[in-house]
Amino acid sequence: MSKANAINYKKGKEPHAREYRLVFKNVDRKGWDPGIDCYLQDGGYRELKKALLMDPVDITEDVKKSGLRGRGGAGFPTGVKWGFIPPNNTKPVYLICNADESEPGTFKDRYIIHQDPHQLLEGMIISCFATGANLAYIYIREEFPEGARILEKAIEECHQKGFLGKNILKSKFDLEIFVHRGAGAYICGEETGLIESLEGKRPYPRIKPPYFPAALGLYMCPTIVNNVESLCNVKHIIAMGGDAFAKLGTARNTGTRVLCVSGDVVNPGYFEVEVGHITMGELIHDLCGGLKPGRKLKAVIPGGSSAKVLRAGEKFKIKKGDQEIEIGIEDIPMDFDTLMACGSMAGSGGVIVIDDSRKASWILNNINEFYAHESCGQCTPCREGSLWMKKITDRITRGEASPDDVETLESVAFNIDGKTICAFGEACAWPTESFVAKFREEFLADTSEKYDDAILNPETELAAAHLSSET
Amino acid sequence: MSEANDKVNVQIDGEWHQFPKGTRMIEACRLAGKEIPHYCYHPKLSSPGNCRMCLVEMGMPPRPRPGEDPPKPDKDGHLPIQWIPRPAISCANTIAEGMGIRTDSQLTNECRHGVMEFLLINHPLDCPICDQAGECRLQEFSVEFGTGGSRFREKKVKKPKNVDIGPRIRLDDERCIMCSRCIRFCQEVADDDVLGFTDRGSHTVLGVHPGKELSNNYGLNTVDICPVGALTSNDFRFQMRVWFLKETNSICTSCGRGCNIIAGAREDKLYRLTPRDNNEVNSSWMCDYGRLNFHFLTSEARLTDPMILEHRAHRIARWSEAVGRAAEKLKEFDASKIAIIASGRMTNEELFMARRLGETLGIEKIAIVPRSGEADDYLVSADKNPNTRGARLILGKKVDKQLKEIAAGVKKGTITALIALDENLLKCGFEEDTLKKLDLLISSHILANPTASLSHVVFPSTATVAEKRGTMINRTGRLQRLNQAIDPPGQAMDLWEILRDLAQALGGSNGVYLLEDVFKLMAGTIKEFEGLSLGKIGDQGLPLLKPKESIPLLERERERIEKGIIVG
């Protein structure tokens, strides 16, 4: 495996010394282009050739051994997911690359797609071979028009070189990959919503059980949905072997991760690091050049906007070996398990840094507007609750809310959390739950008791009266 | 504690029960006497699990970690239950061995309160002017679980109101709770994919595509299954508050299917027919045609009194006088000159009394008027008589063919007296001129018609729909009961009563006073009815004959049940 430092990068875009460029090896590389020749000159499709000589079962085993956890948000072990395809399956199997990248704060797949499409295709072809899929789709968000064209061109190039189509490299393995463009809906990132969308229906997520994609996915056939970054990693697992891959990162949190940092830091951007090898503090101060001058850290949303916010000054209890230790926000190693132990999640790898110039209510209101806009509206709690929360935070930011509203806000979030069809419910409830819990004083300070009896909707009282008189 | 493999042990609110494998949690709870509130779930439709009203607390036996001891069963053999903090929908999930369900725990109740509040915040809550009030599932549960939206201080989402989505149905989008039942019905049952959701999130609205309409012959079923007052029937809209309606179980008589119905009436006015579940006949549905085919009951042309033709004009007569006149006249004829035209719309009891009258007088020529039309691929039968099977069983197979012979006989003059029961002879092969040649025409009718005008004695009869009791046999051979929901107008009577009185006037008392007496006689005479009584038939009917006929809609439902898509 060529280490990142052997490669030249564009000026000003050089990886930080603490990065470990695997998936982002070719991002911002000097003289690099998305064409297949460039990729082949760099040893591209070597892993495909290797994989096609392997037993598909062994590839899945290798992916299991690698410990690779999905990079799309849920962090589910990729090999285990592949293993869920029913053993006696007789239906066709499909593979879908989730390139919907829409979790606020996340911007890693964009660079892979635009700059290194063949890495993704190689990873996909290997994954299709391993899972027995002969038809695959890349579901790409509509707002990447250029990305879609690049991928289509790359697919065309693959056909020319015999990496796609019938009898790939004389392996008797057939595969077609098509690019499918979304149309601006975050919910199409949720895998079952994505599948419905790909079926030409409204992207209403399916209930699970019974519709686990690996068993009942696209067209009710076994379907593997994986994130762009996850699929790219498959190529590297083949290259170095599952065991070697598992040595990267930390136990149960293997490999590398592209962390996307945005918000109030001097140098926002993407950083590929070994999972768990750097802490939040190192990420902010070393890799991102610290906070803006004169600013103090207020909070961090560590895994895309749906991850629960972590407040500066908060104390987190985590396990170290057999011991439980208390750490602060900057000491948190950026891995799946620790972030979960801290009450949040690594999610999609989107880290949003918030300094003390920001109002918590303003941040939350912006997030709530996103979720109110993106709720698919299929199930009651999320459909009604997401907009309600947004309306309340809207009033809080305008200074038109009463202290009661803060309580209502919080309980609306609780009434969504865990009660919806898909994980969007949590995604939209967690920001409110965590912001209100951790910045309650600040929220309350923006409210006034004079709004205690404010009824912005006179119909409500009238209706309530009707209801009781009727019954 | 061992049990058959297809039984599963489930603990519901602390008590253990057994249910067949594959039972949905919500159905298991219902069987255990615990109704779980729900909106989107409907046993005859797929389960999208979107309303979230049916969330319950659920648990399973703990799975031991490697090295841990397996959990120990209690003295009855049941394993302990590890309760899951996340609630589960009970509508789409099936039970599993050792599962625990809590339908009344704090978590379950919190979920219900939460969902109710969400459903109410953007709901107009205009119950006082809503047709659904009284049978609205939202109103029902809001009393139990709702908070009346009092914490909601925001402006409600505005949506279209009073939308014309088809010739018979109106939509109020602000009332819609987006359960998608109506959409699923149209897609899955009626194969008419006209309804859909547009926009998204809280702004989602139900509707039809501009220029399209929900006009299929099963559309009104969506009104029934809409759990709120979003879809209303133009026919029923604003007619009557539902809690004033007296409900009577009966069957539709507009075709040979015999869909089971509930007749909703108040003060002798029928307001609506709605389908009643019967998985052997109509599942949970009925066609719009049958549903709305009752307005003739209040027609201006309704006959309300017996009439006698005198001096070329009809005059109202007392009942006994009309019966007396008819009997007296009939006696003047040789039985071979008399024929009876009965109707496939008559009940078995009425047909049986027609047969008895024939026997009393020695009449051999007795026919019914066949009525055939288009069948559809759902419920509607090509046989537009609701009781052809009963007529053939009671009057004999020849009844279909004899109509032509009788018509010819009347024309030739070999038949000179005719008894026509609830049939307009001018519509079934008789001509006015030949009828005029008859020496005696006695008829019964619901509405005035040209045959009545030509009759010497006319009896006003009751309508099959809602006005009488009795039984019929549908196309698939099921014996079903009709029940009376309203009193008939004026002096109108059931045909079995008219025929009883006539027979009595002709041959003396026959011991028939009640409908039950007729049935008893019938059961003693006709083998198929042996051992039966009205009471034994019950609300779901009984399979009596076994013709080779299937019901397309039910066939497809069975397939969906087998695939686990619907509960059935």
Place this chain on the structure above:
Amino acid sequence: MNVPKEIEAEIDERITHYPVSKRSAALPVLHSLQEHFGYVTEEAVEWVAAKLDLEPINILELVTFYPGFRQSAPGKYHIRVCRTLSCAMEGSYELMEKLCQEAKIDRSEVSHHHPIAVSEDGKFSIEFAECLASCGTGPVCLVNDDFHEAVEPAKADKLLKQYD
């Protein structure tokens, strides 16, 4: 509605990408039509439905769900400014305001149902988009298919000048 031959050919080719179900081609077909006509008309909805053997409501359900499909004519250049958190922190609301000022666009009528505002001369139209997945280089926007990063609000006029 007149769908040019080459567009229909493109559409027919796209449909072949979905050998299992034609319905899957709904989004690609709508994209083709929107790229050509600028937005999706009622007629287009019916055309797509007929093309894919569906009911028009099946297509209307999609067109109204996805903000990526427009139901009214945009300007010659359609701008989508990222509204979401990281870009908002970098000034995307100011960017929106500046762009409207410069392009003479009145957004006062914008609502959930009408998210797009068009300039008086019809040259530009604008709307907020949710997270465009470039949070590290905010504020960002799309002008038709061109992606622009780190657009300082103060330089909104420069951005528009590129589209003269």
